[in-house]
Amino acid sequence: MPSNESAENNTQINIDIDTDTDTDTDTGAASSFQSHVVSRDNDGDMDMLASSVDTIEDIDIDVSSAKIETALNRAAAARDSLADCDGVLVAFSGGVDSAVVATLAYDALGSNAIACTAKSETLPAAELEDAHQVAAEIGLPHKIVSFSELNDENFVENGSDRCYHCRTMRLGRMYDAAHEHGIETVCDGTNASDADGGHRPGLDAVDELNITSPLREHGLDKEDVRIVAAAYGLSVAEKPSMACLSSRIPTGLEVTEDRLNRVEAAEAALRTWGFSQFRVRDHDGLARIEVGSDELTDALDIDFVTAVRERLQELGFEHVTLDLHGYETGSVSPENEQKSTETTSADRSIETIKERSNNKNTESSISAIVEPSYPTE
Template sequence: MSGYEDKLLKLEEQIVGKRSVLIAFSGGIDSTLLAIIAKRVLGSDHLCVLVNSPLVPKEDVKRALEIAKEYGLNLKVVEHDPLSIPAVKQNAEDRCYHCKKGICRILKEIANEHNIETIMDGTNMSDLGEYRPGTKATSEEGVVHPFIDAGIAKDDIRQIAKDIDLAIWDLPSSACLASRIPYNETIELSMLKIIDEGEAFLHDLDFKRCRLRLHNAGEMGRIEVPEDGFEKLILERDAIVQRLKGLGVQYVALDLNGYQSGSFDKTRGSQIFNG
């Protein structure tokens, strides 16, 4: 038995011991694989919950709905306004902690309504050691991280997903739209709209791995793409500038450092998750 197959067996053994589970669902590769495995082990005794908000890219919501339909997952979508939480709107460095606390309250309410004892999410071994205040919050609220307990990392998740012919096995990681705004700069709905629509436009131009980061209340948009995409971005410059200026961005810049997941976290140090 290969290494990841042994880990998959451990994952299934964890889930089979539950009467029913609620899965924090986003439509990304991590939560999707967890949901599919849960359905395979528990049948209909699973519930995926997508907490939709202005922080969630519209493309992610659309994909989540499509995936749930394709794989027959039980999905419930609920609306949430995280900007009503002062620490989230003010974009403090622990923003994600407070945001996840709010989401956990919603998940717990739904779990209680459906008599579900266990709430799970797709946090995995690759998330350990990164700045993840949200994971600290979910652990405090009793959310289970079965991938971590089974020793499963991101590469394992992608390999398992590929082996079971999951179409999104190589889907780039996504993140909430607030992560595109510097810490301590107040988050406004108008800024989130610019980021969401701007990145969707870049995706349509086939920049699958990209970020549009806003500075100075949206006055400047800093685009991150992998270095091998620089030439293509320059060729598409006129269309990109026109689109972003149409959204309200005054200055459009290409970050010569290239694509960096969590680039704003790199300016503030690191907080290790030891959950």
């Protein structure tokens, strides 16, 4: 949190923007963005855009006034670039990134923008329902296309390029849907932070297929995206990031429908129990639960331990562990695999837990992993 002496230049998002700060930021585009949001609301076209920039809804982030202005400048530029298209189809997961792109597209093009979600075994049912609700919030037509990554053996093998094969298939279906509607431009929610580095083979597919990524192209990073989502009053402004279910399976372990189903059911249970940021990683029968660092105490509650052990055992997991490092994005990704000592350490921890449990001839139990998990994104 910023100190009191910095309050003049730093503010919670719900506080009025101080446009008199001594920065060189050009506020013209941001002001235009604000006026456009308000005018859309006054026209009665989009009630969801009632929030003006100086009354942005409170979200859990501290930013400077200059950062807000920068985010809105970038959003205005992204929206204006979309306005040059005859129509766009947005690859739409219902998360904050694709929701912001969809909102900018609808703000720029109205009914010439479409949201499209690809339904497959790797998409949790709850996420599909969320996507439908968010599209309805925005006012966009919502198209659902179906496909199966499991039909591609390159995906099933779960190598380091799994995301490339998934994204190629998924975005290919998006182009098919776009052409059915006479639309040439397909957009996605890749933001500038996504392109900062790390193991992102899916971005290769985005580039190869000439997908338009307005957030990335206009420099909107993760923080910018949440600022813009709050400015538009989107319900997903604070929604935690969510990756496809196959990301819960370590590289090299085959992706199967059974594994995807039990991971989805296990995470549905965590959601029911009130956790907000979580993953259940499937290490070939060993469930490694990750929750946000602020929720670790709740995860150690004895009632939860008993309940989660019993539920995950019902789903087919032989062993249940809690990762004391807490939630980490991409913790089973292949990035930095050259750091073999870390990977070996994590593998050894998991195997030790299995061996101890088997040697004691006990039923499924919950343990804690203290060693590093797999390298993160």
